[in-house]
Amino acid sequence: MYYKIPSTLFFLIGNLVSLVLHVQSTRTNAKAAFPCDDPPPSSISITTNAPADLTICGSSQWSFDIDYTAGDLYQWKISDPAMGSIVAGKYTPNIEVLFNNVRGKANSVGIIVAITKCKEIKRDTLIIRVANIPDYTIITNAGTICAGEPLNFNITPRPLNYDKLTWGFGDGSTSHQVNAIHSYPNNDSVVQYKPVVTIVNPEGCLATAVSHADSITVNPSPIALLSPAGVITGCGSISNTLTATITNKFTDITNYDWHGPSVSNLPYCTNCSTWDMDQFDDYHVVVEDGNGCKGVSNTVSVVENCNGSNCPEPSLNESRSSILDCGIAQVNIKYKPNKLKITNETWTFPDEAINTRFTTGINATATASFTKPGIYPISYSVEPDGTCLKIFDQTVYVPFIGDMRYEVSCDSGNFYNIVLYDHSLIFPKEEGHIRYIYAYKEDGRAWKTITAPRNAQSARVQLPAANYQLREIIYSNLTPAAPPCTTLVELNLPAKPVAYFEAVSAFKPACVSDVAVHFNNLSYPATGLNYVWEFGDGSTNHQANTDKVFGSDFAGTFYWVTLTAINNYGCISTSGEYVEIMGNENWDGVIKPDIIQTPQSPQPFGKSITLSYYTFIYANPTKFVWYKGNKQLTTEVSSPNFEVTEPGLYWVMGSDQYGCMVPSNPVEVNFTEKSKTTIPP
Numbered sequence: 001m002y003y004k005i006p007s008t009l010f011f012l013i014g015n016l017v018s019l020v021l022h023v024q025s026t027r028t029n030a031k032a033a034f035p036c037d038d039p040p041p042s043s044i045s046i047t048t049n050a051p052a053d054l055t056i057c058g059s060s061q062w063s064f065d066i067d068y069t070a071g072d073l074y075q076w077k078i079s080d081p082a083m084g085s086i087v088a089g090k091y092t093p094n095i096e097v098l099f100n101n102v103r104g105k106a107n108s109v110g111i112i113v114a115i116t117k118c119k120e121i122k123r124d125t126l127i128i129r130v131a132n133i134p135d136y137t138i139i140t141n142a143g144t145i146c147a148g149e150p151l152n153f154n155i156t157p158r159p160l161n162y163d164k165l166t167w168g169f170g171d172g173s174t175s176h177q178v179n180a181i182h183s184y185p186n187n188d189s190v191v192q193y194k195p196v197v198t199i200v201n202p203e204g205c206l207a208t209a210v211s212h213a214d215s216i217t218v219n220p221s222p223i224a225l226l227s228p229a230g231v232i233t234g235c236g237s238i239s240n241t242l243t244a245t246i247t248n249k250f251t252d253i254t255n256y257d258w259h260g261p262s263v264s265n266l267p268y269c270t271n272c273s274t275w276d277m278d279q280f281d282d283y284h285v286v287v288e289d290g291n292g293c294k295g296v297s298n299t300v301s302v303v304e305n306c307n308g309s310n311c312p313e314p315s316l317n318e319s320r321s322s323i324l325d326c327g328i329a330q331v332n333i334k335y336k337p338n339k340l341k342i343t344n345e346t347w348t349f350p351d352e353a354i355n356t357r358f359t360t361g362i363n364a365t366a367t368a369s370f371t372k373p374g375i376y377p378i379s380y381s382v383e384p385d386g387t388c389l390k391i392f393d394q395t396v397y398v399p400f401i402g403d404m405r406y407e408v409s410c411d412s413g414n415f416y417n418i419v420l421y422d423h424s425l426i427f428p429k430e431e432g433h434i435r436y437i438y439a440y441k442e443d444g445r446a447w448k449t450i451t452a453p454r455n456a457q458s459a460r461v462q463l464p465a466a467n468y469q470l471r472e473i474i475y476s477n478l479t480p481a482a483p484p485c486t487t488l489v490e491l492n493l494p495a496k497p498v499a500y501f502e503a504v505s506a507f508k509p510a511c512v513s514d515v516a517v518h519f520n521n522l523s524y525p526a527t528g529l530n531y532v533w534e535f536g537d538g539s540t541n542h543q544a545n546t547d548k549v550f551g552s553d554f555a556g557t558f559y560w561v562t563l564t565a566i567n568n569y570g571c572i573s574t575s576g577e578y579v580e581i582m583g584n585e586n587w588d589g590v591i592k593p594d595i596i597q598t599p600q601s602p603q604p605f606g607k608s609i610t611l612s613y614y615t616f617i618y619a620n621p622t623k624f625v626w627y628k629g630n631k632q633l634t635t636e637v638s639s640p641n642f643e644v645t646e647p648g649l650y651w652v653m654g655s656d657q658y659g660c661m662v663p664s665n666p667v668e669v670n671f672t673e674k675s676k677t678t679i680p681p
Contacts, residue, residue, distance in 0.1 A: 003006075004032050027170075035119035044068045044115060046126040055129040057205030058101030059089070059542040064111050064126065067092045070123075070629045072652065073663055077513070079110035080541045081551020083130055089518045091653070091661065092596045098547055100539035101207070106357040107132075118629075118649060119666055129165040137545075138195065138213035146293030147186040147221040153199060155177050155211070156264045164200040169193060170216070172405025172421040185423050186295075187457055188248065191218050206542045208530045209567075211669035218490050222285045223248045225428035226299035229376030230395050234280070235306035242275045244285045244297055251290035276421050280304045298374060298428055311388030313338050317362075321378070321396045326485035327371065329396035333380040340384035348379045348433075373398045373427035400434060401425040402485025404472035408493070410571035416493050417461040419477035421452070422457040424474050424485065433478035439471045447471065465495045497565035498524045499575040509556075509580035511660035516547045516580060532564040535580075537600050585619040586654055586662035593618065595652065595667040602670035609669055613640035613652055621654030621662055647671050 022360055048054075050062045066074065068410045074097050078084050089095040096109065111126045159165060159178060168174040169182045170193030184193060195213040202209050223225040224244045232240060246253055254270040261281035284299045318334040345360040347658040353368035354375065362382055380392045404425040407661050411417045413519040420438050438450040438459035443466065452459035468491045475484040504518040521544050523529060535548050550559060565633035587593060592617035603609055613624060624640060626633045628648045636655070644650060 003481055025263045025621065033649055038070050038117070040071065040115065040117035040120050040122050041068055043549040044122045044124050046111060046113060046124050048111075048126065048128075050128065050185060053129075054127065055131055056099060056128055057203065058099050058132055058540075059546075061096055061098045062128075062635075063094065063096055064113075066113055066115065066124070068115060068122070070625065070630060071117045072649065072666065073116040073661070075114045075116075077363060078551075079125075080548065082515065082535075083107060083109040084515055085547060085549035087547045087549065090514065091549060091602040091663070098541075099128075099446050100535070100541050100548075102130065102166070102539055114664065116651075118186045119668070120388065131203060131205065133205055133207050133209050135631070136197070136199065136202075136209055138197060138211050140195075140213060140216065141212060142216075143380045144217040144219065145184070146219050146291065148183050149221075149293070150181050150183050152179070152181055153195065153197075153213070159199050159202050159209075160317070161204040162202045164198075166198045168196050168407070170194045170407065172407050172419075172423070178243070182672070183246065183275075183419070184216070185217070185457075186221055186223065186248075188220065188455075190220065192216065193218065208542075210570075219290045219291045219293050220248065220250050221293040222246055222250070222253060222284055222287050222289045222295040223428050223431050224239040224295055226283065226285055226300050227429075227433075229429065230397070231393075233302060233305040234302070234395065234396055235304065235399060237278070238279050238280060238302055239276075239303070240302070241283075242283055242300060242680045243276055244273045244287065245428075246287065247428050249289070253287050253289055255288040256285055256290070259283065261658045269402075276656070277302060299520060302379070305393060311390045313340055313384060314382055314390060316392055319392055319394050321394050323396070323398065323482045323517070324367065324613070325483055327398060327401050328369050329378075329398060330365065330367045330375070331380075331394045331396060332377045332673050333392050333394065335382060335390075335392065337362060337384070342384055343386045344381075345379045345416075348381065350376045350378070352376060352587040353378070365540045368396075370396075370553055371432075372403060373400050373425050375427075397479070397482075399426075399430045399476050399479045399482045400474060400485060402472065402474050402487045404470070404487040404489065405490065406470055408491070408569045409567055410496070411462055414464045414496060416465070416569060416571075418461050418463055420459045420468070422472060422474070430476050430478055431588060433476050434474055435477060437473040439473075441469045443467045446586060458555070463493060467492050485497040493569075494528055494567055495525050496571045497526050497564045497573040499527050499568050499573040500524070501563045501577070503561065503574060503577055503579050505659075507657070507659035509582040509658055510550070510551055511582050511656075511658040512557075512581050514549070514584065514661045515659040518547050519545060519561070519563070521545045521563065523563065523573070523575075529565045529567055532566070534562045536560045550579070556583070581661065582658040584660040584662070586621050586656060586660050587615075587618050588603040591617070593654070594651065594665050597669065599665060601647075601668070602672045604675060605671045607671070608643050608645045610652055611644060611669070613641045613650070613654060613664060616664070619656070621656050621660075622654045625653045625655075627651050627653065644669055645671075 022527035032465050045067050045496045048064045050056050070559045074091055076090050084097050084099040086095050087098045108127050108129050115122045134157050141152045145151050145437040167180050193216045197211050199209040212350045217679050225247055227243050258275050261279040280302050282299050282301050285297045286294055314335045314336050314337045315443045321331045324330050347358045347366045349356050354370040375395050375397050377395050382390045403424050405421050407419045409417045435454040439447045441447045450459045450461045470489045472483050472487045504520050507515050510517050533558055558580050561579050564574045565570050596612045596614045598610045623636045626642045628650055647670050649666045649668055652664045654662040
């Protein structure tokens with residue numbers, strides 16, 4: 001049994017030693033030879049390299065310093081251990097704090113320091129606000145829409161200061177706008193899509209936020225073919241009837257809304273599938289079905305062109321058009337100059353034409369690319385002798401423009417689910433006549449066809465990790481002269497994540513509050529993964545490798561620590577390990593052990609005093625480091641005793657086999673000069 005004796009009692013006992021003699025004594029000044037050579041300042045202040053507003057992110061590390069470096073003992077702590085760890089310098093003037101992510105939008109935590117100097121204690125606290133990433137929510141203006149109808153996608157709260165933001169609309173389309181607008185493609189049936197937004201490092205914090213929207217239901221929209229299609233020409237006057245034919249009716253058409261000169265529509269005209277036009281201009285019709293879905297027809301241009309009626313020469317020899325490749329059209333014009341001197345020759349292209357190239361002369365050729373299907377006019381003008389203008393008209397028919405996108409999701413085992421979506425643009429009269437062929441090819445291997453109906457606008461396949469090409473070929477049974485459109489995309493499917501880590505510590509079990517456990521991430525693959533550490537105390541961290549000082553007050557506590565690794569396609573792997581944390585049985589963090597002097601000071605110079613670590617409340621440490629003020633006197637020693645011969649303020653830092661630290665109360669040691677004693681005769 002140990003009994004704690006107050007230190008004041010030792011001072012009283014030491015002063016009871018006297019000589020009971022009838023003597024006259026003279027004694028030199030026995031004041032302490034120990035002054036406080038560097039008294040502490042009246043106040044201290046914590047400084048930091050954190051932002052000026054003291055708002056920081058979880059999963060970030062910051063330095064904290066004290067503006068007074070001559071203290072004897074520095075003791076730091078975090079008011080809520082779950083919110084961060086002092087990973088370096090806990091008993092020094094400079095510390096490093098690694099902050100965790102905690103539940104909630106933001107939390108404040110105190111960084112606290114206590115400095116002991118000459119038995120005085122100075123304290124300061126700095127409040128840090130740890131901001132967590134918000135819970136983002138996707139807001140849309142509708143849950144059911146029509147194909148081709150623009151849909152607004154918004155995020156609340158609005159993300160700020162992020163590295164990358166990516167919308168995935170569920171049909172293979174993406175956007176990097178915060179507030180996005182997207183129109184879904186037309187299909188031959190009702191389709192549901194699941195949009196998602198991924199935000200990398202939002203609010204400047206190390207994390208990846210993923211938010212899923214409610215499913216979007218897309219109804220097909222009607223498609224109308226306006227005929228005669230293309231360009232109608234006339235000279236002086238024009239009269240013709242335009243007819244709208246529905247090529248993919250899913251419900252009854254409730255309205256034909258005609259657009260053109262002098263068009264006066266009737267509200268919800270269900271029997272207005274034709275229109276008599278008599279003016280030169282552009283015409284189209286908007287059709288609406290019973291679901292309220294609308295489709296816009298092709299545009300018919302009615303153009304006045306007297307075709308050089310006042311210029312009978314030169315004469316046309318040959319005029320033809322063709323499709324060279326997907327969206328690339330060619331026109332050939334051959335004419336006979338009939339001994340006329342040609343002074344000027346010019347090709348005229350529509351506004352939609354891009355990448356135009358041409359030659360001139362009696363055998364003229366022009367090519368142009370188009371990004372949308374349609375019937376486009378291309379004309380060649382010849383001016384003989386500067387007297388008149390001869391125009392040779394031709395049209396090119398672009399039946400379709402191919403386009404494909406894809407979505408990747410994680411499947412069980414080693415496979416990914418890949419869905420290929422057709423995003424081709426089809427001229428109305430080709431609807432129902434387009435055929436789709438999907439295939440994939442692994443690096444260095446042959447193409448493999450993906451099984452799907454030839455009229456299917458999507459296809460699915462399961463593939464393991466590798467580098468691939470995906471391919472879609474579309475062609476028309478109605479217009480076999482049009483070459484197929486081929487779309488190729490590259491796809492890299494990375495190896496699926498395998499989460500694995502090791503807990504590394506100089507002490508096992510590790511001491512609460514004192515020992516930082518390092519978590520070494522050994523996950524595979526080494527790149528391309530996002531991480532979430534969960535420490536079993538409600539806190540998390542997103543760093544690849546991290547450290548944690550656990551804050552339980554109970555000895556022998558086991559924490560289940562998990563590491564979750566996530567790749568860009570949402571594949572998840574989780575690994576877990578128990579970490580044992582020991583409570584500090586050497587002190588409670590408040591009442592420190594004492595140092596006993598044997599013999600009690602003051603003692604004469606030349607004598608020695610043995611200092612002994614003493615506690616009767618706590619367990620005894622196994623190692624000790626002795627200090628005089630802020631000067632370290634020893635390395636780690638196993639003896640709890642230390643002999644001193646100089647005055648000063650002494651203290652000791654104890655530690656045990658778990659890394660638990662315990663600083664003692666300081667003790668003042670004094671020495672005096674020898675007494676001079678005179679005995680009268």
